[in-house]
Amino acid sequence: MVVTTVREALRLFVSERDWAQFHSPENLAKSISIESAELLECFQWDDEDLYSAVDELADVLTYCFLLADRLDVDPDAIVLNKLKETRKKYPADKARGRSDKYDRL
Amino acid sequence: MVVTTVREALRLFVSERDWAQFHSPENLAKSISIESAELLECFQWDDEDLYSAVDELADVLTYCFLLADRLDVDPDAIVLNKLKETRKKYPADKARGRSDKYDRL
Amino acid sequence: MVVTTVREALRLFVSERDWAQFHSPENLAKSISIESAELLECFQWDDEDLYSAVDELADVLTYCFLLADRLDVDPDAIVLNKLKETRKKYPADKARGRSDKYDRL
Amino acid sequence: MVVTTVREALRLFVSERDWAQFHSPENLAKSISIESAELLECFQWDDEDLYSAVDELADVLTYCFLLADRLDVDPDAIVLNKLKETRKKYPADKARGRSDKYDRL
Secondary structure, eight states, rough: OOOHHHHHHHHHHHHHHTOGOOOHHHHHHHHHHHHHHHHTTTTTTOOHHHHHHHHHHHHHHHHHHHHHHHHOHHHHHHHHHHHHHHHHSSHHHHHTTOOOOOOOO | OOSSSSSHHHHHHHHTOOGGGGOOHHHHHHHHHHHHHHHHTTTTTTTOHHHHHHHHHHHHHHHHHHHHHHHOOOOOHHHHHHHHHHHHOOOOHHHOOOOOGGGGG | OOOOSHHHHHHHHHHTTGGGGOOOHHHHHHHHHHHHHHHHHTTTSSSSHHHHHHHHHHHHHHHHHHHHHHHHTHHHHHHHHHHHHHHHHHHHHHHHTOOOOOGGG | OOOHHHHHHHHHHHHHHHHHGOOOOOHHHHHHHHHHHHHHTTTTTTTOHHHHHHHHHHHHHHHHHHHHHTOOOHHHHHHHHHHHHHHHSHHHHTTOOOOOOOOGG
């Protein structure tokens, strides 16, 4: 079998292990939070470990891609779609150089 | 300007707002944790709100893609690379149908 | 020295190690998130490990108490104070038996 | 009824609303993660909002106390107990002024 995309590679990995049974949307959401915290741990004490950060980011992304597949959405598509909304909430001329929430712009 | 990829679209969005100054790896890691928790909130009380979950997943992914770009790595590539390691830690014949950690297989 | 309260015990522990320098409110907030995720990990895959959960809850509480001390507030007092507000947001007769957010009651 | 402790106040609050049914250990663990992220949000972009931080810390603590009660442990007792172990893992003379993990001291 030739695997050509990340989605296919993840599907094959999961099916070979019969793990789909554990991958409810809720369990994947928990897993994303858990891995995000391991990523955050690379920056816990005013230091930063960027090498480990790449490794942990890969774990977060893996669960995100699994959840996207479970919810039958395309990762790139939902990011681009959300970006459209965010563009409206944060117009460039108002938001430039500011980290305030949209309701304080 | 024709934007053809998610990475380019995100870069343009950030540069138009002069937000790169806020996007240190640490701040992006915090943001990934924060958005992950909003995703988890869709499953807080034995219910599930899958419609909102897609929306929140988009936010988690957005910050993941921004961090990947900041760390100069490709999201798909690091996921596939990590998958190789995970395949070794969880051999299909040992891990099949089990949610145990690799050191308990 | 006789240590009589948790606050005093934590202060002594920190000062013996000269760790106050690392305990900025932000670093403690990150630590609370990190330990919360380790607690969540006890419930990751439809199982539950309550023995480990107690252990991880202790870690979350430790950082919460350190942050409370850093912000010069009393843990019990702020919980009781918040409870007063929550009582108003969730009147017993409206909220009974429902897990909805206050704006949907 | 005279409420004299935080535990009693929380128990009364929950029972008046018939919310114990939602407070499984897992749901409380999720809630602790969710509230921790709201606390972290007070420090998202190199700024800090200590006023809101107290408010969010109260929410984290509330769920921690509810979980402690659900697991039938005393918050102070488990923190003090864990502190004993941490004292051994991080001897003052080795750990002084260092934020390294115990296995790197």
